[in-house]
Amino acid sequence: MGRATRMTRLESGAGPVHIARLGGYYKLHPYRHAHAWIGNTKGLCDWMVQQGLPASRVFQIYNFVDPPRLQPPERVAMLRNALEIPTDAWVLLTAGRFVPVKGHVHLLEALSRLPVTIAERPLYLVLLGDGVLGPKLMAQAGQTGLNKRIVWAGWQSDPTPYYQLADLVVFPSHEEETLGNVILEAWAWSRPLVTSRFRGAREIVHHGEDAWCVPCAHGPALAQGIEQVLRDPRLRAAMVARGQRRVRKEFGRRVIMDRYLALYRELTGR
Numbered sequence: 001m002g003r004a005t006r007m008t009r010l011e012s013g014a015g016p017v018h019i020a021r022l023g024g025y026y027k028l029h030p031y032r033h034a035h036a037w038i039g040n041t042k043g044l045c046d047w048m049v050q051q052g053l054p055a056s057r058v059f060q061i062y063n064f065v066d067p068p069r070l071q072p073p074e075r076v077a078m079l080r081n082a083l084e085i086p087t088d089a090w091v092l093l094t095a096g097r098f099v100p101v102k103g104h105v106h107l108l109e110a111l112s113r114l115p116v117t118i119a120e121r122p123l124y125l126v127l128l129g130d131g132v133l134g135p136k137l138m139a140q141a142g143q144t145g146l147n148k149r150i151v152w153a154g155w156q157s158d159p160t161p162y163y164q165l166a167d168l169v170v171f172p173s174h175e176e177e178t179l180g181n182v183i184l185e186a187w188a189w190s191r192p193l194v195t196s197r198f199r200g201a202r203e204i205v206h207h208g209e210d211a212w213c214v215p216c217a218h219g220p221a222l223a224q225g226i227e228q229v230l231r232d233p234r235l236r237a238a239m240v241a242r243g244q245r246r247v248r249k250e251f252g253r254r255v256i257m258d259r260y261l262a263l264y265r266e267l268t269g270r
Helices: 002-007 042-050 073-082 104-113 132-142 158-165 181-188 198-203 217-231 233-251 253-268
Strands: 019-022 036-039 056-062 092-095 119-129 150-154 168-171 192-198 212-214
Touching: 002 019, 002 233, 019 253, 036 042, 042 056, 042 198, 056 092, 073 158, 092 104, 092 158, 092 181, 104 119, 104 132, 104 217, 119 158, 168 217, 181 192, 181 233, 192 217, 212 217, 217 233, 233 253
Parallel strands: 019 036, 036 056, 092 119, 092 168, 119 150, 168 192, 192 212
Antiparallel strands: none
């Protein structure tokens, strides 16, 4: 990882192999002395090669996601009651720091364009996270009259009951987002997903099959996508089923750890 790589200096040749893993488009100077590099997307690996790292020593391995740890139904019901969300309401969930790349401003715009009810069910948005844009986002919600439809849940060290509470996961990140673990988490939790088409999503998501994709930074399209998915139970069920299969085959812990072990054996000759 980043700090460990900056502190570690090993000679090339026989002996330990220093592998640096990048999960974003960071400045490469602190990483160039490593012997090999792992990127968590193909796009990131291509970029590292374009920045001068040798292609033969750059490897791509995705992030993994663990199976959900289901909470007792009564705990989820208590959470819904504590958040003051009606039992018949749709619950939209988004998770992420309140920073520009996460696109919360467009999600709030989308919510302002959506009807108060869809299929005769009220619509609520739960935001998991905090960050520098918090005051600005709260002001935006207040100006557009959304506060009664929004739950500011803050940063949660254990988001599991929130995912279990959700009817739909929304991930409105900007183009700069590298991968987006929320996509994998939505699939693991068997929740339908509406996501923007940022560079990481374009690499792993199939529109209309395992997620519904909309342009980045486009509130009207995001609102239309959310409403379309909520009004179509067959679409939701199909996307959930395909997402579950993809997690099992491509993004499970065992699958990804086997790829790491195979790479370690290749690089060490063992």
